[in-house]
Amino acid sequence: MTYQFRTYVTLITFLASTTLMPTGSYAAPDSGQSIIRDTEIEKDIQNWTGGVMNAAGMKSSQVNIILIQSPDVNAFVAGGANIFIYTGLIDLSDNVGQVVGVIAHELGHIAGGHLSRTADVGKNASFEAMLGAIVGIGAAIATGNSGAAAAGISIGQGQAMNKFLAFSRVQESSADQAGFRFLTTAGLSPEGLPTFLGKLESQELLPASQQSPFVRTHPLSRDRIEALKHKVDESPLKTKAFPSEWDDQYARTKAKLLGFTSPMQVGYKYPSSDNSIPAQYARAISSYRLNQLAPALQKTDALIKLEPKNPYFYELKGQILYEFGKAAQSVEPYEKAVLYAPDSGLIRMALAQSLIESSGSNMAKLQTAIDHLKRAEKDEPRSAQIKRLLATAYGRMGKEPEARVYLAEEALMHGNRQEAARMADVTLKQLPPNSPEALRAQDIINTVGEPDKNK
Missing domain, CATH: 1.25.40.10 (Tetratricopeptide repeat domain)
Structure with a gap:
């Protein structure tokens, strides 16, 4: 398992190594967020989403899916065809279809060309450096201070990233439609995306400071969710089950993440x-x-x-x-x-x-x-x-x-x-x-x- 909790001394200048995270994992200062590299989880997610990526006109080798350890619920695309997924999102999900649905939505952003601000972030950079660059640029945008990108975070990381990664409601609806199309073209049930969004729908009326990062960067609306549900209800694939192998991989993914990130909770979730x-x-x-x-x-x-x-x-x-x-x-x-x-x-x-x-x-x-x-x-x-x-x-x-x-x-x-x-x-x-x-x-x-x- 390559969720290796090791710390390496590196020349990195704006990301600090953590005592918690594995090989290849670093956190932005005071962020509580770190890149996770895990062969098993990455391979399984590639397995789940290969058909969706093909439907989007992409190959699995062209799209990087990067996990970020954070209890927050979020996913975003940055630095080209790089989809960052928070472990909090996987934890909140109920099944593999919801995770695949969110990724299909993010592929919709890639296919829709909604990435102009992040296009050059990933050139010649490690994923850890990419995350730090996104945080720095987000701070610069949020504060209007161009020096914030180089100096690090001058405001809260969450606020900076939300400013930088926010999409318009039009872009969100466009990504929804594209994600639905990719799922159905791949022969998969599209029900996961609207059911996952439905779990977050109640946050729409909360103050922004109390909303999950996903809601703040992916504006929700009841009309948007209802439009998706209507399309799903008409789809002959709505009730199609996902492969049992995927269900097992999903269960192992959730178990593995909980064991590493919240070991004290394992006994409650998985009794003897x-x-x-x-x-x-x-x-x-x-x-x-x-x-x-x-x-x-x-x-x-x-x-x-x-x-x-x-x-x-x-x-x-x-x-x-x-x-x-x-x-x-x-x-x-x-x-x-x-x-x-x-x-x-x-x-x-x-x-x-x-x-x-x-x-x-x-x-x-x-x-x-x-x-x-x-x-x-x-x-x-x-x-x-x-x-x-x-x-x-x-x-x-x-x-x-x-x-x-x-x-x-x-x-x-x-x-x-x-x-x-x-x-x-x-x-x-x-x-x-x-x-x-x-x-x-x-x-x-x-x-x-x-x-x-x-x-």
């Missing part, structure tokens, strides 16, 4: 009498989050026994062992997770970090970690953490010029263009011509330009 796999999953994660090593391992081993080829149960075991200071022992379960999920760059990153942490002076282990990280780059091109881990591995091997190349790439992903250019320029002179790392350094200079010698 509930022996379903989602319930066992939540309880295993909860034990881990509550620092109960033996019960966490025992419960995770029980899950592995039930599904011995499930990569995410092995991933969870690897994570538990790593977080409790047992990096060497975490390698084996991570290797099994990679065996059963070879295309997961996030799991390879976790394995690589365990190899690095337990390598000592073992150069073979470090080289194996590097090999995994370079493979992971293909699946996670926006991951700044891969760059940091590569730099660490090369540094421990005594290859400082190679290490600096990856630090330069990390700096570029975090928007520190001058620092990236400076390191690449210095390092290029120390590397063999036309070596892979020399070509990377040259690519940075070609992208950024020669460093400013006066800075």
Whole structure:
């Protein structure tokens, strides 16, 4: 499971790492919001929405769905075809159809070209940097102070983002209609979107400060919801069930998120009498989050026994062992997770970090970690953490010029263009011509330009 609660030291300048969030997760200052990266959840959401994306004229590989840990109910599109979904929205939902319905609506915003203000946010940026940039630009718009984007948040993050991401009622209705069309073209029940909006309808009369972010950025109206309900009532797909496999994946998603974000609540939601796999999953994660090593391992081993080829149960075991200071022992379960999920760059990153942490002076282990990280780059091109881990591995091997190349790439992903250019320029002179790392350094200079010698 790549909901890895690890903290990396990075060159990021406007997002602070948290003690709560996993690999690739950072929060804007005082925001309570962090990017979550989880292979299992992301893969499942891609599975649910692949048909809808095809109906919208897009491929799953072209649309990034990014989870934000926050109890708020919200979803938005920014930086191109990037859909940000708050965990609070998934928690409020009742079924997989409602989540798919919201995503179909957000695809309607993409297809409708409602993204002009955020179009350039994501260029050469990690998702974490993208979220920080959105917050900064939102602050600038909300305050009228252009310096707020660079300085960070000068007002509450929620207020800033709401100002920046708000759509008009016309755009909302247009996205509704497009989402309905995408769902029906994909052969899915369109009932989820209006039923989810109906859960929020009562907030329309509340003061803005008491409304959910989704309501503030996606203006609701009774007419709008009624128009959707009318179309759904006429659809022959209204009562069509979603695949049972999706229902199971949805149940595991909700269990997993609750276990990580609210471990103390797991016992109320999933009592010991509930022996379903989602319930066992939540309880295993909860034990881990509550620092109960033996019960966490025992419960995770029980899950592995039930599904011995499930990569995410092995991933969870690897994570538990790593977080409790047992990096060497975490390698084996991570290797099994990679065996059963070879295309997961996030799991390879976790394995690589365990190899690095337990390598000592073992150069073979470090080289194996590097090999995994370079493979992971293909699946996670926006991951700044891969760059940091590569730099660490090369540094421990005594290859400082190679290490600096990856630090330069990390700096570029975090928007520190001058620092990236400076390191690449210095390092290029120390590397063999036309070596892979020399070509990377040259690519940075070609992208950024020669460093400013006066800075």
